[in-house]
Amino acid sequence: MVARIKNGLANSSITALLGPRQCGKTWLATPFASCPENHFDLHKLLDRARLEDSNFRVLDGLEGVVVIDEAQDKPELFLKLRVLADRPQSQTRFLLTGSASPGLVKGVSESLAGRVRLLPLSGFNVGEVSWENRQKLWLRGGFPRSYLHEIEEESLNWRLDYIEQFLRRDLPLLAETHMTDEQRRRLLQLIAHKHGQYWNHSEAAEIISVSYKTIQRHIEILKGAYILRELPPFHANLQKRLRKAPKLYLRDSGLLHALLLIQEHSKLSAHPALGPSWEGFCIEQIVNLTGAREQECFTWSVQSGPEVDLVLTTRNGLFGFECKASDAPRLTNSMITAVKDLELTKLYVIYPGEIDYSLGDRIDVVGFNNLPQILPLP
Secondary structure: OHHHHHHHHHHOOEEEEEOOOOOOHHHHHHHHOOOHHHEEEOOOHHHHHHHHHOOOHHHOOOOOEEEEEOHHHOOOHHHHHHHHHOOOOOOOEEEEEEOOOHHHHHHHHHHOOOOEEEEEOOOOOHHHHOHHHHHHHHHHOOOHHHHOOOOHHHHHHHHHHHHHHHHHHHHHHHHOOOOOHHHHHHHHHHHHHOOOOEOOHHHHHHHHOOOHHHHHHHHHHHHHOOOEEEEOEOOOOOOOOEOOOOEEEEOOHHHHHHHOOOOOHHHHHOOOOHHHHHHHHHHHHHHHHHOOOHHHEEEEEEOOOOEEEEEEEEOOEEEEEEEOOOOOOOOOHHHHHHHHHHOOOEEEEEEOOOOOEEEEOOEEEEEHHHHHHOOOOO
């Protein structure tokens, strides 16, 4: 992620680091400020006063990299940044951090369109915590306070508190609907149990006793808050009946395990969610490590059976990823059909083992720790 931030600052006047609360945005961004005067945390009264008392003119004379934390708290700031970004031959760069909110989305889309590089952040990825800590990252997730806690039980308690605060404080403000706290809690629980499965708004609405539009609104908000990842179906020109429903995943495996009350690997290994949990974890790591944009990520499934967990569109063709929690994945008809029908450049089968091996033409099994050998994709 540090490399992507540097690339954003080198090629764009404004770079925005976006992600859920407590995922490490401030920790990543702060060192980029050229000097202490170039750092503004809008959760601090002093920094807010520095901007407000000067009507943002304090930004005019700053040089180098200027870091503004929690930019969503000052939507009017975006108009000023547009002016600063358009100054001819200016070398000043602005690095913003923000959690998803209507003000942030509106400010970026309306005021900074064409001037900002957007970088999503979901917490630690496996490349940042070392590959040897894969199991810990999978169980606890990437939120720094969850991952770094010395006590397993307290890591789980932190995630449960995070979920409760998000349900009671953030989600009602973002969604602006009349769902009760209990209904929102049931929605997250349902998402956890449907993790990695095909999602149906109408089915969820019936279970929770709310309207279709209410479920649709909450799913969109959870996606915008970087809590959920939606993989839309990849449509190919085939004479086959393709599934049209998207797949939903909780982006952070630690939040998934907290919602399912899974605290230890021994419990996870015996839980029905083992396969979907591994699938979601692998997909999140692959997307992060490749730097793939959301519009480049899909799932693919034929109603008669064949499917691919993740399809990435690249300039060098389509790459498929199947994520198997088994010890020794074997060749299946589904894999053969996917490679043929989608004309995949390569289908990688990712599993928890150590040894890589081939299953045939354009189908390779790759141990999770060996992902650096194939990523980023060509």
